[in-house]
Amino acid sequence: MTDDASGTxxxxxxxxxxxxxxxxxxxxxxxxxFDRRELDQILxxxxxxxxxxxxxxxxxxxxxxxxxxxxxxxxSEVPLFQIVKDPKLARKQGxxxxxxxxxxxxxRGQELGRVLGIFDGKLKLVEA
Numbered sequence: 001m002t003d004d005a006s007g008t009x010x011x012x013x014x015x016x017x018x019x020x021x022x023x024x025x026x027x028x029x030x031x032x033x034f035d036r037r038e039l040d041q042i043l044x045x046x047x048x049x050x051x052x053x054x055x056x057x058x059x060x061x062x063x064x065x066x067x068x069x070x071x072x073x074x075x076s077e078v079p080l081f082q083i084v085k086d087p088k089l090a091r092k093q094g095x096x097x098x099x100x101x102x103x104x105x106x107x108r109g110q111e112l113g114r115v116l117g118i119f120d121g122k123l124k125l126v127e128a
Contacts, residue, residue, distance in 0.1 A: 032067045041113060045116050046058055057072040058070060058071050065086065065088065066086040066087075069082065070083075079101060080101055081101070082098070089108075096112045098119075106118055
């Protein structure tokens with residue numbers, strides 16, 4: 001290695017140091033997403049519910065703190081259910097949750113398959 005007294009010489013590009021806090025900040029700025037396996041489980045459930053004439057539309061939101069899969073009876077209504085992935089709650093209550101239209105959490109857990117198991121039974125929409 002040669003000593004460049006002026007400090008302006010072109011060095012090796014692989015010798016550039018990136019502070020760890022900057023690399024983490026760039027990673028944290030990415031929105032939370034469902035991975036392929038999770039999305040496959042959700043879409044299989046969605047297909048079954050559409051075939052049963054329960055659900056008709058869906059929306060996926062990738063936010064900075066959570067990912068939300070919302071299901072609708074009609075596109076012009078509020079979502080019947082929301083399937084939420086919140087990584088901040090992964091160690092506490094579980095990263096996955098199913099939330100009803102009124103905001104009530106129906107099921108929360110670590111594994112998406114178990115959380116989606118709530119739809120295996122017959123759910124009915126109850127008017128208040």
